[in-house]
Amino acid sequence: MAEAGRLLGPHDDWVTARFIVAEVGSMGTMVSRFTRADGSLGSMRVRGQFQDLWEQLREVMADPERGAWFSASLDVDRASGSSSFSYNWDGRVWFDRLIPDLDPSDVDLALPLDEAWGEELARHPRSPEHVPAWLRALVAGEVTERQPGDGAAVERAIAAAPTWPPARASLASSARWSEVFDAVSEEIVRALRADTPATELLHSEVDDRALEQVAAAATGPLLRRFVHDTASCAALAAELDTPNGPDRAEDDVTDAITDIVDWQIARRFDQ
Structure with missing residues (x-):
């Protein structure tokens, strides 16, 4: 409560x-x-x-x-x-x-x-x-099962080089945010390699809802690492272009991390 x-x-x-x-x-x-x-x-x-x-x-x-x-x-x-x-x-x-x-x-x-x-x-x-x-x-299998695919799109996505979203490109010069960027890449690859219903579907087709689930799976650990830690969150928020103050640090950092996750996933699958 x-x-x-x-x-x-x-x-x-x-x-x-x-x-x-x-x-x-x-x-x-x-x-x-x-x-x-x-x-x-x-x-x-x-x-x-x-x-x-x-x-x-x-x-x-x-x-x-x-x-x-x-x-x-x-x-x-x-x-x-x-x-x-x-x-x-x-x-x-x-x-x-x-x-x-x-x-x-x-x-x-x-x-x-x-x-x-x-x-x-x-x-x-x-x-x-x-x-x-x-x-x-x-x-019991009374619902039609999806046919497995070769997973080529997923493998290409895993191998793709990550890039910064244009709106957050100014953060590339920050050591703290570069650490976040690298962590985002690692979590996305980990989420794509995991054996889940979302990745199983992505092996057959590039489905927007499955991509959302991958993004959520990657974002959770990132928020626990960079947002739930008050000191880390405050330091990251202070380096944003338009910080909204200490009271909004969690929201600001969460927004930035979400932007990076969404961009990386979209670019990996050329969405």
Whole structure:
């Protein structure tokens, strides 16, 4: 709750807020929105610590018979000061459907990938009576499997020389940011070499959603290394072209790292 309060802190017009997290195998997403008095929605930047807390909660709640929940939500009401958690243990999750302000025409029932559900059961086994019928059918192969490809695009991406995004090119002369740049390259290569549903799909086709999952897998360790460390984060923020001050250091450094990750992945796959 304390971290949720920190996320809401910069927004003085919120009335209610909802935080939703979903995790299936190695794939996951988080959606954070607040409602204003006029009914409009606002979004919040999710800090790495908050995501870590959800992951820890999920592992603590995992049960040898029931497995782990697929999605969970935290609802907060400002007027009453109340909050409540809810958990989905059995219903199939589609990441796009968790986004309340996404245009229905943009909803894509692609993630999590079918393969992620098999991975989920391997990570958090369930006794037969706790495996929903739809999940049993999915892992039994009743859903059409993707055909494996030769992985040429992935190998080219791994071998490609990384470059700086034009908007962040001025950071290339900084020793601190050069360290970040090199770490970004290493994490992207590590994420591309990992055996995950996203990389499995990329061996068949260059899919935007799979690239987003690779970016997320690479970004997590980078934020823990460079943003969660207060001293490191402050030093990096001070070297940005337009720093917003100590209070926004985490946001500024996160934005810059995200820009570098997104650019490198896009250029590696010529997107």
